[in-house]
Amino acid sequence: xxxxxxxxxxxxxxxxxxxxxxxxxxxxxxxxxxxxxxxxxxxxxxxxxxxxxxxxxxxxxxxxxxxxxxxxxxxxxxxxxxxxxxxxxxxxxxxxxxxxxxxxxxxxxxxxxxxxxxxxxxxxxxxxxxxxxxxxxxxxxxxxxxxxxxxxxxxxxxxxxxxxxxxxxxxxxxxxxxxxxxxxxxxxxxxxxxxxxxxxxxxxxxxxxxxxxxxxxxxxxxxxxxxxxxxxxxxxx
Numbered sequence: 615x616x617x618x619x620x621x622x623x624x625x626x627x628x629x630x631x632x633x634x635x636x637x638x639x640x641x642x643x644x645x646x647x648x649x650x651x652x653x654x655x656x657x658x659x660x661x662x663x664x665x666x667x668x669x670x671x672x673x674x675x676x677x678x679x680x681x682x683x684x685x686x687x688x689x690x691x692x693x694x695x696x697x698x699x700x701x702x703x704x705x706x707x708x709x710x711x712x713x714x715x716x717x718x719x720x721x722x723x724x725x726x727x728x729x730x731x732x733x734x735x736x737x738x739x740x741x742x743x744x745x746x747x748x749x750x751x752x753x754x755x756x757x758x759x760x761x762x763x764x765x766x767x768x769x770x771x772x773x774x775x776x777x778x779x780x781x782x783x784x785x786x787x788x789x790x791x792x793x794x795x796x797x798x799x800x801x802x803x804x805x806x807x808x809x810x811x812x813x814x815x816x817x818x819x820x821x822x823x824x825x826x827x828x829x830x831x832x833x834x835x836x837x838x839x840x841x842x843x844x845x846x847x848x849x850x851x
Contacts (some may be wrong), residue, residue: 654822723774794831
């Protein structure tokens with residue numbers, strides 16, 4: 615008596631040429647590493663601007679430092695919204711409501727705070743003026759910081775950045791290790807200590823790098839996420 619065996623051939627799923635989900639995940643992982651890291655490194659080139667007029671004189675002596683600070687800040691600003699979108703996609707499966715609120719606050723903060731990027735460049739432009747014209751430039755910069763749309767933009771960024779990061783940290787619980795979402799939450803008290811207590815750019819860099827550490831955990835989790843869990847596949851027809 616012989617046993618009849620049947621070999622079952624299972625065909626591997628064929629990826630559509632239009633399926634960009636894997637590329638999206640890899641791109642999201644790279645983008646997540648950019649914003650907080652770039653801004654944090656930029657703090658090493660920051661000029662003390664408690665006295666705007668004195669800051670313009672110091673920048674005039676080393677304009678390359680302010681250019682680097684402004685450039686890294688601009689690049690960080692370019693990547694920060696895509697980074698939070700990627701983190702939100704990771705968090706939303708477990709905490710969709712909290713993730714939506716956190717993402718909305720962060721988008722409001724970063725999209726509404728774009729005037730800060732221009733203000734960083736104004737310091738460089740003011741420092742390039744002749745010394746006798748820098749008093750007027752300093753007055754204009756101070757006025758822009760405190761009034762009008764620039765003042766609203768700055769306030770929106772500061773408040774939204776702090777609240778949004780804390781909310782996103784809580785939204786990421788369970789999606790990344792505890793060290794990751796705690797780093798996001800603790801980065802905000804770190805900013806307060808750096809600015810108010812220590813008044814030290816290096817301490818503020820450390821706070822930004824805490825956020826970068828959280829995003830690194832998010833990047834690792836996204837790389838481990840299957841394509842089907844990341845996004846629905848494209849239609850074949």
